Amino acid sequence: MSTQTNRLHSTVTHALLLVFVVLAIGPILVVIMNSFKTTEGIFSGPFLPPNADTFNLAGYENVFKRGEFFLNYQNSLIVTLATVVVTIVFATLAAYALTEYKVRITPLLSGFFIIGIMLPIRLGTVPILQTMISWGIIDTLLALVLVYTAMSLPLAVALMMTYFRSVPNELKEAARVDGAGEFRTLGITLPLVRPGLAAVASITMLPVWNDLWFPLILAPSRENQTVTLGVQQFVGQFQSDYPALLAALTLGAVPLIVLFTVFSRQFIQGLSAGYGK
Structure with missing residues (x-):
C-alpha cells in the first residue's frame, strides 16, 4: 500500500511540475513561434505553428533594418x-x-x-x-x-x-x-x-x-x-x-x-x- 501511495505522490508531483513547466515555457514558445508569421497568421491562429501560408521573416528583416x-x-x-x-x-x-x-x-x-x-x-x-x-x-x-x-x-x-x-x-x-x-x-x-x-x-x-x-x-x-x-x-x-x-x-x-x-x-x-x- 505504501508503495502505491508513493507512486501516486510521485505521479501527482511530476504532473504538477509538468504543468508549471508548460505555464513557464508556453508563452515564450508562443512569442517565438508567432515571430515567424505574417500578421494575418498571428491573429488567425496564434497557438498554431507557422505553415507554408503564414511563414514570414519580414518581422526579423524590419528589426535588423530599423x-x-x-x-x-x-x-x-x-x-x-x-x-x-x-x-x-x-x-x-x-x-x-x-x-x-x-x-x-x-x-x-x-x-x-x-x-x-x-x-x-x-x-x-x-x-x-x-x-x-x-x-x-x-x-x-x-x-x-x-x-x-x-x-x-x-x-x-x-x-x-x-x-x-x-x-x-x-x-x-x-x-x-x-x-x-x-x-x-x-x-x-x-x-x-x-x-x-x-x-x-x-x-x-x-x-x-x-x-x-x-x-x-x-x-x-x-x-x-x-x-x-x-x-x-x-x-x-x-x-x-x-x-x-x-x-x-x-x-x-x-x-x-x-x-x-x-x-x-x-x-x-x-x-x-x-x-x-
Missing part, C-alpha cells in the same frame, strides 16, 4: 563580460581577506556587505547619476560596468566567503611553510572554490544582461544601448507591426534563455552548496 541589434548585442556582451570579470576578481580578493585575516574591523566590513545585499542599489539612482556626471563618464559603457559591479559585489563576497571558510587551514599553512606568499596561497585555494566562482559568474551575468533601469538612465544613446533597452525602444516605436514586435521580443529573450540554460546548473549548485556550508 534597429541596431548587432550593436546592442555587442554592448551587452561587453558590459556583461567586463562586470563578471571585475566582480569575480574583487569578490575573490575581498572574501579571501575577510576570511583569512582576523582583525577588529572584519565583522564590521562583513556587515557592510550583508547590508549591501538587503538594500537595492536603485534607491541610490540620483546620487549615482550625479557621480557619473561629475566623473565625466555619463552615457558610457564604463558607467554601467561600475554600477553593475557595485551591485553584484555584496552577494558575490558573501558567497565566496562561505567557500573560503571550507578550505582546510592545513593546506594554506603548508603552502606558507613552503615559502608561498599570500597571492600564491590564494592561487592554491582557487581550485577548491571553483563552484563558488561559477556561482558568482552566473548570479552576476543574468541580472546584468536583463537590466533595463540603469541602461535607460546612464547610457541611453543609440551607440551605447544594450539589448534590453534596444528592444524596449523598438517595441515602443513599432507597436502596430506585430511580426517585428514579436521578432524584437524574441531577439531580446533568446540570449537570456540560453544563458540561464547553460549556467542554471552552476547557479543552483553553487548557491545551494555555498549557503549550505
